[in-house]
Amino acid sequence: xxxxxxxxxxxxxxxxxxxxxxxxxxxLMADIGRRARKAARALALTxxxxxxxxxxxxxxAIREDAEGLIAxxxxxxxxxxxxxxxxxxxxxxxxxxxxxxAIAKAVELVAGLPDPVGRVLATFERPNGLxxxxxxxxxGVIGVIFESRPNVAADAGSLCVKAGNxxxxxxxxxxxxxxxxxxxxxxSGLENAGLPADAVQLVPVRDRxxxxxLLGGLDGxxxxxxxxxxxxxxxxxxxxxxxxxxxxxxxxxxxxxxxDADLDMARKxxxxxxxxxxxxxxxxxxxxxxxxxxDTHLKPLVTALIEAGCEVRGDAETQAVDPRVKPATExxxxxxxxxxxxxxxxxxxxxxxxxxxxxxxxxxxxxxITQDKEAAARFQREVDSAIVAHNASTQFADGGEFGFGxxxxxxxxxxxxxxxVGVEQLTSFKYRIHGNGQTRP
Amino acid sequence: xxxxxxxxxxxxxxxxxxxxxxxxxxxLMADIGRRARKAARALALTxxxxxxxxxxxxxxAIREDAEGLIAxxxxxxxxxxxxxxxxxxxxxxxxxxxxxxAIAKAVELVAGLPDPVGRVLATFERPNGLxxxxxxxxxGVIGVIFESRPNVAADAGSLCVKAGNxxxxxxxxxxxxxxxxxxxxxxSGLENAGLPADAVQLVPVRDRxxxxxLLGGLDGxxxxxxxxxxxxxxxxxxxxxxxxxxxxxxxxxxxxxxxDADLDMARKxxxxxxxxxxxxxxxxxxxxxxxxxxDTHLKPLVTALIEAGCEVRGDAETQAVDPRVKPATExxxxxxxxxxxxxxxxxxxxxxxxxxxxxxxxxxxxxxITQDKEAAARFQREVDSAIVAHNASTQFADGGEFGFGxxxxxxxxxxxxxxxVGVEQLTSFKYRIHGNGQTRP
Numbered sequence: 001x002x003x004x005x006x007x008x009x010x011x012x013x014x015x016x017x018x019x020x021x022x023x024x025x026x027x028l029m030a031d032i033g034r035r036a037r038k039a040a041r042a043l044a045l046t047x048x049x050x051x052x053x054x055x056x057x058x059x060x061a062i063r064e065d066a067e068g069l070i071a072x073x074x075x076x077x078x079x080x081x082x083x084x085x086x087x088x089x090x091x092x093x094x095x096x097x098x099x100x101x102a103i104a105k106a107v108e109l110v111a112g113l114p115d116p117v118g119r120v121l122a123t124f125e126r127p128n129g130l131x132x133x134x135x136x137x138x139x140g141v142i143g144v145i146f147e148s149r150p151n152v153a154a155d156a157g158s159l160c161v162k163a164g165n166x167x168x169x170x171x172x173x174x175x176x177x178x179x180x181x182x183x184x185x186x187x188s189g190l191e192n193a194g195l196p197a198d199a200v201q202l203v204p205v206r207d208r209x210x211x212x213x214l215l216g217g218l219d220g221x222x223x224x225x226x227x228x229x230x231x232x233x234x235x236x237x238x239x240x241x242x243x244x245x246x247x248x249x250x251x252x253x254x255x256x257x258x259x260d261a262d263l264d265m266a267r268k269x270x271x272x273x274x275x276x277x278x279x280x281x282x283x284x285x286x287x288x289x290x291x292x293x294x295d296t297h298l299k300p301l302v303t304a305l306i307e308a309g310c311e312v313r314g315d316a317e318t319q320a321v322d323p324r325v326k327p328a329t330e331x332x333x334x335x336x337x338x339x340x341x342x343x344x345x346x347x348x349x350x351x352x353x354x355x356x357x358x359x360x361x362x363x364x365x366x367x368x369i370t371q372d373k374e375a376a377a378r379f380q381r382e383v384d385s386a387i388v389a390h391n392a393s394t395q396f397a398d399g400g401e402f403g404f405g406x407x408x409x410x411x412x413x414x415x416x417x418x419x420x421v422g423v424e425q426l427t428s429f430k431y432r433i434h435g436n437g438q439t440r441p
Numbered sequence: 442x443x444x445x446x447x448x449x450x451x452x453x454x455x456x457x458x459x460x461x462x463x464x465x466x467x468x469l470m471a472d473i474g475r476r477a478r479k480a481a482r483a484l485a486l487t488x489x490x491x492x493x494x495x496x497x498x499x500x501x502a503i504r505e506d507a508e509g510l511i512a513x514x515x516x517x518x519x520x521x522x523x524x525x526x527x528x529x530x531x532x533x534x535x536x537x538x539x540x541x542x543a544i545a546k547a548v549e550l551v552a553g554l555p556d557p558v559g560r561v562l563a564t565f566e567r568p569n570g571l572x573x574x575x576x577x578x579x580x581g582v583i584g585v586i587f588e589s590r591p592n593v594a595a596d597a598g599s600l601c602v603k604a605g606n607x608x609x610x611x612x613x614x615x616x617x618x619x620x621x622x623x624x625x626x627x628x629s630g631l632e633n634a635g636l637p638a639d640a641v642q643l644v645p646v647r648d649r650x651x652x653x654x655l656l657g658g659l660d661g662x663x664x665x666x667x668x669x670x671x672x673x674x675x676x677x678x679x680x681x682x683x684x685x686x687x688x689x690x691x692x693x694x695x696x697x698x699x700x701d702a703d704l705d706m707a708r709k710x711x712x713x714x715x716x717x718x719x720x721x722x723x724x725x726x727x728x729x730x731x732x733x734x735x736d737t738h739l740k741p742l743v744t745a746l747i748e749a750g751c752e753v754r755g756d757a758e759t760q761a762v763d764p765r766v767k768p769a770t771e772x773x774x775x776x777x778x779x780x781x782x783x784x785x786x787x788x789x790x791x792x793x794x795x796x797x798x799x800x801x802x803x804x805x806x807x808x809x810i811t812q813d814k815e816a817a818a819r820f821q822r823e824v825d826s827a828i829v830a831h832n833a834s835t836q837f838a839d840g841g842e843f844g845f846g847x848x849x850x851x852x853x854x855x856x857x858x859x860x861x862v863g864v865e866q867l868t869s870f871k872y873r874i875h876g877n878g879q880t881r882p
Contacts, residue, residue, distance in 0.1 A: 041799075045823055124844045130833055132843055137825075140855055223855055244685055244856050265878040272880035358482075367874075380873045382486055384578075392571060392876030401881065402573055402872070403565045414581055414664055414869035415685050416857040428855035431843070432821045433808075435833030437706040439713035440842065 025207055032168055032201050033218025036141040039198035040166035044138045048115035050193050055111035055158050058189025059104040062154060065185050066100045072177040073150065080148075080174045092148045093175055103151045103182070106406065110158040113405040116423040117164045131434040136427040138164030140223035143214045144408070145170045145237060147229035150178035156226065157186050157200040159408045163426035168222065170203045170214055172229070180204075211236075217243040226408050226421070246421050248386075248412040250336045250362035251281030253394040256353040256379065257301065258370035259292035265391060266297060266369040267304050272393040273367060275308050279338045281410060282365050282387075282397030286333060287344040288353045289318075294346045305342060315345040333360040350375055354382050361385065363412045365397040386412050386419040466648055473609055473642055474659025477582040480639035481607035485579045489556035491634050496552035496599050499630025500545040503595060506626050507541045513618040514591065521589075521615045533589045534616055544595045544623070547847065551599040554846040557864040558605045572875040577868040579605030581664035584655045585849070586611045586678060588670035591619035597667065598627050598641040600849050604867035609663065611644045611655055613670070621645075652677075658684040667849050667862070687862050689827075689853040691777045691803035692722030694835040697794040697820065698742065699811035700733035706832060707738060707810040708745050713834040714808060716749050720779050722851060723806050723828075723838030727774060728785040729794045730759075735787045746783060756786040774801040791816055795823050802826065804853045806838040827853050827860040 023031065043051070062069070073095040080093055095103075122134040142160045144167055146152040153169050160167035171179035179202055187197040203210045215225060215237060224244045227237040234249050255273050257266045273284035287305075289298050299321040305312050306324050313328040325344070332343040333356070347353045357366055367389040368379040376390040387397050397420070399407025404422030411417045417425035464472065484492070503510070514536040521534055536544075563575040583601045585608055587593040594610050601608035612620035621643055628638040644651045656666060656678060665685045668678040675690050696714050698707045714725035728746075730739050740762040746753050747765050754769040766785070773784040774797070788794045798807055808830040809820040817831040828838050838861070840848025845863030852858045858866035 041825070044825065126842070126844060130837065130842075134860075242683075262878075268880055269878060276881055384482070384485065385871065387872045387874060389874035390876060392874050392879045393881050395881040396571065396874060396879070398881075401567070401571075403567060418869055419872045428859055430826065431828045431860045433828060433830035433833050433837060435831060437703075437710060438833045438837070439709055440717055440834050440836040440839075 025205065025209055026213060028205065029203070029210055029213040029218055032203065033141070033221030035198040036166040036168050036201060036218075037221045039196040040138065040141050040164075042196050043161065043164050043166060043199050044117075046164065046195060048117065050195060051161055051164065052111045054190045054193035054195045055107055055161060056189070057192040058154070058158065058186040059107040059111065061185035061188045061192075062100060062104040062107065062182065065181065066097055069100055069178065069181050069185075070095050070097070072181040076150075076175055076177045083174070085174065089148055089174075093150065093178070095150060095178060099151070103154045106151070107154050107158045107186075110155075110162050110406050110423070113162060113423055116162065116427050119424075121429055128438050129436065130438055133432045133434070134429050135432055136424070137430050139426050139428045141166045141168065141221055142426065143168045143170070143222045143225045143243075145211060145214065145225065145227045145229070145233065146175075147172035147233060148175050149228070150175040150182055152228050153179040153182040153202065154186060155406065156228065156408050157183065159406060159423055159426060161190070161195075161199055163423045165426055166199045166201075168201050168203065168214065168218075170211060173206045176206055212240065215241045215243075224416075228409055244413075244415060246409060246411040246413065246417050246425070248281060248362065248364055248410050251283070251364040251397075251410075252286065252334065252336050252360065252362040253282055253284045253364055253397070254286045254288055254353075254357050254361060254366045255284045255394065256288040256347075256350075256357075256366065256368045257290060257293065257297055258350060258353075258368055258372060258375050258379075259290040260372035260375065261290075261293065261297065261369040262371060263297050263300060267301055269367065269369055269391065269393050270301055271304055271308055273395055274305065274310055274342050275340065276393070276395050278340050280395065282395045283338070284367075284394050285336050285342060286356075286360070287342055288347050288356055289344070290350070290353070291346050291348050298346065302344065309340050311341040313341065313343045317346040318344045336362070350378060354379065357383050357385070364410070365389065365394045367392060367394050386410070466646065466650055467654060469646065470644070470651055470654040470659055473644065474582070474662030476639040477607040477609050477642060477659075478662045480637040481579065481582050481605075483637050484602065484605050484607060484640050485558075487605065487636060489558065491636060492602055492605065493552045495631045495634035495636045496548055496602060497630070498633040499595070499599065499627040500548040500552065502626035502629045502633075503541060503545040503548065503623065506622065507538055510541055510619065510622045510626075511536050511538070513622040517591075517616055517618045524615075526615065530589055530615075534591065534619070536591060536619060540592070544592045547592070548595050548599045548627075551596075551603050551847050551864070554603060554864055557603065557868050562870055569879050570877065571879055574873045574875070575870050576873055577865070578871050580867050580869045582607045582609065582662055583867065584609045584611070584663045584666045584684075586652060586655065586666065586668045586670070586674065587616075588613035588674060589616050590669070591616040591623055593669050594620040594623040594643065595627060596847065597669065597849050598624065600847060600864055600867060602631070602636075602640055604864045606867055607640045607642075609642050609644065609655065609659075611652055614647045617647055653681065656682040656684070665857075669850060685854075685856060687850060687852040687854070687858050687866070689722060689803065689805055689851050692724070692805040692838075692851075693727065693775065693777050693801065693803040694723060694725045694805055694838070695727045695729055695794075695798050695802060695807040696725045696835065697729040697788075697798075697807065697809045698731060698734065698738055699791060699794075699809055699813065699816050699820075700731040701813035701816065702731070702734065702738065702810040703812060704738050704741060708742055710808065710810055710832065710834050711742055712745055712749055714836055715746065715751055715783050716781065717834070717836050719781050721836065723836045724779070725808075725835050726777050726783060727797075727801070728783055729788050729797055730785070731791070731794070732787050732789050739787065743785065750781050752782040754782065754784045758787040759785045777803070791819060795820065798824050798826070805851070806830065806835045808833060808835050827851070
C-alpha cells in the first residue's frame with residue numbers, strides 16, 4: 001500500500017489535476033473555485049436525464065469499488081485509532097460492505113428524485129398581455145465541509161448534482177482517503193454520462209487553512225456553504241463564512257404538553273421525540289407541561305421517560321413527582337444533550353410555553369400536544385422555529401420524512417432555505433417574460 | 442429654525458430615544474439593532490389589518506406634515522447646494538407638494554397589497570397521515586442604506602412593515618433631515634395602530650462609520666441589507682457586508698435581434714428598451730443582431746436609434762451601415778451607460794449571442810426578439826440572468842410591472858431573492874406539521 005503522501009498525490013491528480021504540480025494552497029483553492037464555477041455553468045444546461053444517468057453511473061462505480069473503498073477506509077481507521085479516537089468516532093467513520101451498498105442506494109435515490117430544475121414556481125398574467133413565469137434554476141457552487149462520515153461525500157455530491165450545481169467537498173482529515181475514493185467514483189459516473197467531472201471536487205489537501213479559504217468564497221466562486229459535522233465546525237463556519245451558510249448550530253427541541261393534551265398521545269409522542277434516537281438534531285431536549293394538567297400528566301410522563309432509560313432534570317414541581325428527577329439548572333434549559341437526558345418544567349400556560357421556547361430554544365423544531373386546534377394554531381404561529389409540529393414527534397425533522405427524498409442538512413437561518421434542505425432548496429430561480437412586442441409606457 | 446445640531450438631537454429622540462444621552466456610535470448602533478429585533482418579533486405576530494392600518498395612518502401623517510417635510514427638505518437642499526451638488530442631484534433630493542403626495546400614495550399602495558405573511562407555499566401529505574405545510578413568515582430585520590432620494594425612507598420602510606419586518610434605515614447625509622421627518626411620520630403611523638415605532642428606525646447620526654457597523658450585522662440583529670443608490674454604494678455594501686445583500690451592481694442589459702425577428706417589432710422594442718428611460722437599470726446597453734438578418738435589420742435598427750437621439754458605438758459591421766456609428770472598444774461591451782448611448786454588434790448566431798451576454802453581461806435583464814419559439818426557449822434557458830424576456834422590452838424589469846405592487850430593488854444574486862424584490866421576497870417561511878399522534882419509526 002502506498003504511503004500517505006504518495007496516495008494523496010496520486011488521488012489529487014485523479015480528483016481534477018489541480019495539484020499536478022504542487023501549487024501554493026491559495027492558488028490551488030482558487031483553481032478549484034474556477035473549475036467549480038465552470039462546471040456549474042455547464043451543469044446548469046444539462047438535462048435531468050443526463051444528471052440522473054450520471055448519478056446512477058456513480059452508484060454503480062461506488063458498488064464496483066467496494067473493496068477499494070473499504071481498503072482506503074481501513075487506512076483512515078488505522079490512523080484514527082492511532083490518534084486515539086473513540087469507538088463512536090470510529091463507528092461514524094467506518095465503511096462496511098453494507099454501508100457501501102447503502103451509500104450507492106442513497107445516490108440512486110437522489111438520482112430518481114423529480115427534476116428540481118425548470119419547475120414553474122409562479123405565473124403572472126399581466127393586463128398588457130405579458131406572461132411572466134418564475135422558474136427554478138440551479139443555485140451554483142455549493143461548498144460542503146464535513147467531518148468523519150465519509151458517506152457525506154456521496155450524499156452531498158449527488159444532491160448538488162441532481163439540482164444542477166457543482167460541489168466543492170472538504171472532508172475531515174480522518175475521512176480523507178475514504179472521501180477521496182468515493183469522490184473518484186462519483187466523478188467517474190459524471191464522466192460516463194458526459195458531464196464535467198469537476199462538478200464534484202474534493203479539496204485534495206488536508207491543510208486546515210483550506211477551510212478558511214473555502215469560507216472566504218474563492219473569489220465569488222462559492223455561492224453557499226453547508227457544514228456537516230459537530231458544533232465546533234458549524235460555529236466556525238457561521239462565524240467565518242463570507243458567503244451564505246445553510247446550517248443549524250443547536251437543535252434544542254421542545255415538546256409542550258398543553259392542558260388539552262391526550263395523555264396517551266403525549267406519552268407516546270414524547271418518548272419517540274426524546275428516545276427514538278437521542279443523538280439527532282430533532283431529538284427533544286425539553287419537556288414543558290401545562291400547569292392545568294400537571295396533576296394528571298406530569299407524573300406519568302416523567303415515569304415513562306425514566307423507565308425508558310432517560311435521565312430527567314426538572315424544576316421543583318417536576319422533582320416533586322419522582323425522587324429520581326434531578327434538579328435542572330438554568331444551563332439545562334439551554335442544553336442540547338444529544339443523549340438520554342431531558343429537562344422538564346411546568347409552565348403556567350401556552351403563553352409561558354412560547355416564552356420559554358423563544359428564550360431558550362434554537363429555532364429548530366418544537367411540538368405541541370393538544371386536542372385544542374386554536375391553541376395549536378397559536379403555537380404554530382407564534383413559535384419562531386423552522387418546524388412547528390402539532391401532535392407529532394419532533395423527530396420528523398428530516399428531509400426524508402418531509403418527502404424531499406434526501407437532505408443535505410437542516411437550516412435554522414431565515415434566508416433562502418429553512419428546515420430540511422433538499423434538492424429544491426439547492427435551486428435559485430429566474431423570470432421568463434413571454435411577450436408579443438410589448439413596450440413599457 | 443433650529444440649528445443643525447439641535448435639530449439632530451431633537452429628532453433622534455423622536456426617532457427612538459437611542460440618543461437620549463450621547464452614546465458612543467457602536468453602542469448606539471447596537472442599541473438600534475436590539476430595538477429592531479424586538480420590534481421585528483412583535484411585528485411578526487401582528488395581523489395584516491394592523492399593519493395595513495399602520496401604513497395608511499403613516500400615509501396620512503406624511504400628508505399632514507407636508508409643510509414640515511418640505512421645510513426640512515429645503516434645509517437639506519440648501520446644504521447640498523452649498524456643497525456644490527449638481528442639479529440632477531438636487532432634483533433627486535427635492536420634495537415638492539406633488540412629490541409628498543406621491544410618497545403618501547406609494548405608502549397606501551403598499552398598505553393595500555395582499556398580505557405576504559401566512560401564505561401556504563406548499564403542502565405535502567405524507568403516507569403516515571402527516572400534513573406538512575410550508576408557510577410564509579416575516580424575514581426579520583432589514584437594513585436599508587440609501588443616498589439622496591428621501592422617498593426611499595417611506596417606500597422601503599412601508600415594504601418592510603407590510604411583510605412584518607423591522608427596518609433600519611440609513612439615509613445619505615444630504616437627505617438626512619428629509620428622511621428624519623418622513624420616518625417620524627411613519628413611526629407615528631405605527632404608533633397610531635398600536636405597533637412598535639421601532640419597526641422603522643432611522644440611524645440618527647450622520648457618521649459614515651455607522652454604515653460599516655450596519656454592514657457588520659449589529660450582533661446578528663440585521664438579517665439582510667438592501668443598498669439603494671449608485672454603484673459606489675452598492676459596491677461598498679457588497680464588499681463589506683457580513684450579512685446577505687439584495688442588490689445589483691450593474692444593469693448591462695442586452696437586446697438580441699434573432700434571425701427570425703420581425704423588424705417592426707424589433708425596432709419598437711429596442712427603442713423602448715434603450716430610450717424610454719436611459720437611467721434605469723433595466724435600460725438596454727447593448728444591441729446584438731444575428732448575422733443572418735444583418736443585411737435587412739441592422740441598418741434600420743441603427744438608423745432608428747440615431748434618429749431617436751441615441752449614440753451608437755458599433756463593431757466594424759455596424760459602423761459600415763451608418764457613418765454616424767462610432768467604433769466600440771472592448772470596454773463598451775462592459776459598460777452600463779445610463780445614458781442615450783448603446784453598443785451594437787453582429788453575432789454569428791444564437792450561440793454567439795448567448796456567449797456574448799454571459800461574457801459581458803451583469804445577469805440582470807435581457808431580451809430576445811424572434812418569432813422562433815424554440816430559439817426563444819433556448820435563449821431563456823441558457824442566458825443566466827434574473828429576467829430573460831422574449832419579444833418584450835427590458836424596461837419591464839420592475840416590481841410594479843411584474844404585479845408585485847412595489848419593489849425595494851432588483852437583485853442579481855442567486856440567494857433567496859432574484860429579480861424585483863417585493864413584499865413576498867421580504868418573507869421567509871416555516872413548516873407546520875399537522876399530526877394526530879404520529880411517531881417516527
